[in-house]
Amino acid sequence: MKEQLRQLKEEFLCLVEKVTDPEALETLKTEFLGRKGKLNAIMKEMASLAVDERRLVGKLANEVKEAIEASYGEARGKAEKAKKAEKAGWERIDVTQPIIPERGTGHLHPVTQVQEELEDLFTSMGFMIADGPELESDYFNFTTLNIPPTHPARDMQDTFYIEGYPGLVMRTHTSPVQIRAMRKWGVPLRMVAPGRCFRNESTDPRHEHTFHQLEGMVIDKGISLAHMKGVLERVAQHLYGKDTKVRMRPKFYPFVEPGVNGEVTCFLCKGEGCRLCKKTGWLEIFGAGMVHPSVLREGGVDPKEYSGFAFGFGLTRLVMLKYGIDDIRHLESGDIRFLKQF
Numbered sequence: 001m002k003e004q005l006r007q008l009k010e011e012f013l014c015l016v017e018k019v020t021d022p023e024a025l026e027t028l029k030t031e032f033l034g035r036k037g038k039l040n041a042i043m044k045e046m047a048s049l050a051v052d053e054r055r056l057v058g059k060l061a062n063e064v065k066e067a068i069e070a071s072y073g074e075a076r077g078k079a080e081k082a083k084k085a086e087k088a089g090w091e092r093i094d095v096t097q098p099i100i101p102e103r104g105t106g107h108l109h110p111v112t113q114v115q116e117e118l119e120d121l122f123t124s125m126g127f128m129i130a131d132g133p134e135l136e137s138d139y140f141n142f143t144t145l146n147i148p149p150t151h152p153a154r155d156m157q158d159t160f161y162i163e164g165y166p167g168l169v170m171r172t173h174t175s176p177v178q179i180r181a182m183r184k185w186g187v188p189l190r191m192v193a194p195g196r197c198f199r200n201e202s203t204d205p206r207h208e209h210t211f212h213q214l215e216g217m218v219i220d221k222g223i224s225l226a227h228m229k230g231v232l233e234r235v236a237q238h239l240y241g242k243d244t245k246v247r248m249r250p251k252f253y254p255f256v257e258p259g260v261n262g263e264v265t266c267f268l269c270k271g272e273g274c275r276l277c278k279k280t281g282w283l284e285i286f287g288a289g290m291v292h293p294s295v296l297r298e299g300g301v302d303p304k305e306y307s308g309f310a311f312g313f314g315l316t317r318l319v320m321l322k323y324g325i326d327d328i329r330h331l332e333s334g335d336i337r338f339l340k341q342f
C-alpha cells in the first residue's frame with residue numbers, strides 16, 4: 001500500500017505539469033482526491049491492516065494528500081495568472097529569445113550616463129560611492145543637517161510628506177547621505193552619493209518634482225577650503241575642458257559654514273556672456289561649503305579634531321547644460337523620441 005501511495009503522488013506530480021487550464025486542473029484534483037478518487041480507493045483497503053501498520057500508512061496518506069494539494073495550488077496560481085494575462089492581451093515575452101538586431105538594444109538614460117562619468121572621475125580620486133534611501137526620515141533630511149523643525153530654512157525646499165507617516169518625507173536633496181555615511185563609515189571619509197530627489201514644485205521648463213543630484217563629502221584632519229576648491233576645479237575641468245575656471249561666492253546653506261555657490265565659466269561663450277549663461281559668463285552648477293560643526297557632531301565626528309567640506313551638484317542641471325536641453329520635464333517623461341537622441 002505504501003508503494004501504491006508513493007506512486008499515486010508521482011503520478012499526480014507528473015500529470016499536473018502538463019495541465020495549464022484551471023478547470024482541467026480542478027478535474028485532475030478530483031480524480032485523485034475526490035470522494036470517489038484514487039486516494040480514497042487505496043484508503044478503503046486500510047481496514048484490513050494491523051493497527052500499527054494502519055497508523056504508518058495513514059500518516060503517509062496524509063503526506064501524499066498534502067503534497068498533491070500543494071502542487072495543485074501552485075499550478076492553479078500559475079494557470080490563473082496566465083489566463084488573466086492572456087485576457088488582458090499581454091504579450092508573452094520569451095526572455096531567452098535572441099534580440100532582433102534591427103530593433104536595437106536601447107541605452108542608458110542621459111542622466112545615468114553623466115552620473116557614471118562622474119562616478120568614474122570621483123573613484124579615480126579615491127572617493128567611494130554611497131547610497132541613501134529616497135524615502136527619508138524628516139530627521140535625516142532636515143534636523144541632522146542643522147534645519148530643526150521650526151527653522152525658516154525649511155521653507156527653502158518644499159517637500160512631499162507621506163500620508164499616515166508623519167516622520168517620513170521624499171528626500172529633497174542628497175545631503176542626508178552625509179550623515180548616514182559618517183555614521184556608517186566614520187572618518188576619514190571621502191564619498192559621493194548620486195541619486196534622485198523630490199520637491200513639491202509647480203512644474204515648468206526649469207522646475208520638476210523629480211530630479212537628480214550628486215552629493216560629495218571629504219572629512220579628515222586639516223581639510224580646508226583650498227582642498228575643496230582643488231577638487232571642484234578638477235571636476236569642472238573634467239566636464240568642460242582644461243581652461244574652465246571655478247568661482248565661489250558666499251551663499252547660505254544651513255549645513256555648511258561658510259557656504260558657497262559654485263559657478264564655472266560658461267563653456268559655450270567661454271566667459272564672454274551669451275544666452276546660456278544669461279550674459280554673465282558664468283554657470284551655476286553646485287552648492288558647497290565647510291561642513292558645519294553641528295553636522296559633524298550629528299555624524300559622530302569630533303569637530304575639534306576633524307574638518308571637511310561637502311558639495312552638491314545639480315546632476316540634472318549638468319545634463320541639461322551638456323546637451324542643451326531647454327525643458328527639464330523631458331528628462332522624466334519617458335518619451336522615447338526624446339531619449340533616442342542620446
Ligand code: DAH
Nearest residue numbers: 173253287288289310311312
Ligand atoms: N543640498 C543643497 C540643495 O539641495 C545643495 C548643497 C549645498 C549640498 C551645499 C551641499 C552643500 O553638500 O555643502 O540645495
